[in-house]
Amino acid sequence: MNNSTTFSELPAMSIRGLSQLLDIDRDTVRSTIERAGIQPSSRRGGYPAYALRDALRAMFSRRGADLDPATLSPADRKNLADAKLKEQQLHIRTGEYMLRDAYKNATATAYATCAQAILSLPDNLERKCGLSSDQVETVENIVTNILDTLYSDMKRAHETATE
Incomplete structure (x- = not known):
């Protein structure tokens, strides 16, 4: 007896549902889905619902690794630089990196x-x-x-x- 489930059999999920499932802030889920250009596959409770496969791909793709700072607006470039600096400081504080x-x-x-x-x-x-x-x-x-x-x-x- 085969008890496996495919992604197509899973229900579409709202941004709130994805946020709860992944334990990620709703604004982050929303902006990631918008940036990825994912369209809702249905509606749940009057809200857009997204195919789980598409949402997970968007949430866990490695966009930051191939991000070219030259293509960003000055504000986004500054935010990226600040984020990288904070990440580096965290690695130093935790002992993962050394001065x-x-x-x-x-x-x-x-x-x-x-x-x-x-x-x-x-x-x-x-x-x-x-x-x-x-x-x-x-x-x-x-x-x-x-x-x-x-x-x-x-x-x-x-x-x-x-x-």
Whole structure:
């Protein structure tokens, strides 16, 4: 027995119904539907009702991703810039994004801690493991190579962060 339902079998919904279903403000639902140019498929309780498939496509399409600010009015362009700035500030506040200087300081501190531990390795191996001076020299060469690689990686990461 097939209990599946297709979109065409679902009732058309008013803006209020869509707003309640999606937990999105009615004005947002209304403006999105108008912007998408969706025409009512019927009327419910004297109000326009929209096909659920069309309404959902409009509500969840990625219009902002392909939006060209040059095509917007100055007021809309300002609103878009303000929205992007607020979104960026939210990401910073929640820790999802990091300020460039904070990133540089955090990575520099982490690299310095690693470098300090790596630099102490030859001395510790000499004292605790009884390595000969030739062996210590070999370890020092390896440590130098590791630190050079670490420095190059850190420098590249910081240059990338400033682009």
